[in-house]
Amino acid sequence: LIKEISGKFSFKINIWTFLFIKTFLAIxxxxxxxxxxxxxxLLDFVQIYEYYTGENIMNTFVFTLQNF
Incomplete structure (x- = not known):
């Protein structure tokens, strides 16, 4: 679907933590x-099992784009 979009688009990443136990990321x-x-x-909504460092967020973002 992204390949069909002509022109420019932007991405937004949101992170939520539930009761300091579970962390979710939406792209x-x-x-x-x-x-x-x-x-x-909405491209992806996943639970993050590792610390949400910049590198882990980037890896999740790149993985989502490659597999969408």
Whole structure:
């Protein structure tokens, strides 16, 4: 689906921690479609089992893009 988007788009990464026990990461993309309407697409929502360092966040982001 991302390959079908013409023009530019942005990504947003959100991280939530639930009761200091579980951590989740969501990756969304935002773009304007051919009809000039804002579109939002959830690419992935995963539980993070390791510390959410910059490197782990980047690895999750890259893995998501490669497999979407």
């Amino acid at each position: 969304t993309t935002h773009y304007i479609n051919k009809d000039w309407k804002l579109q939002n697409l």
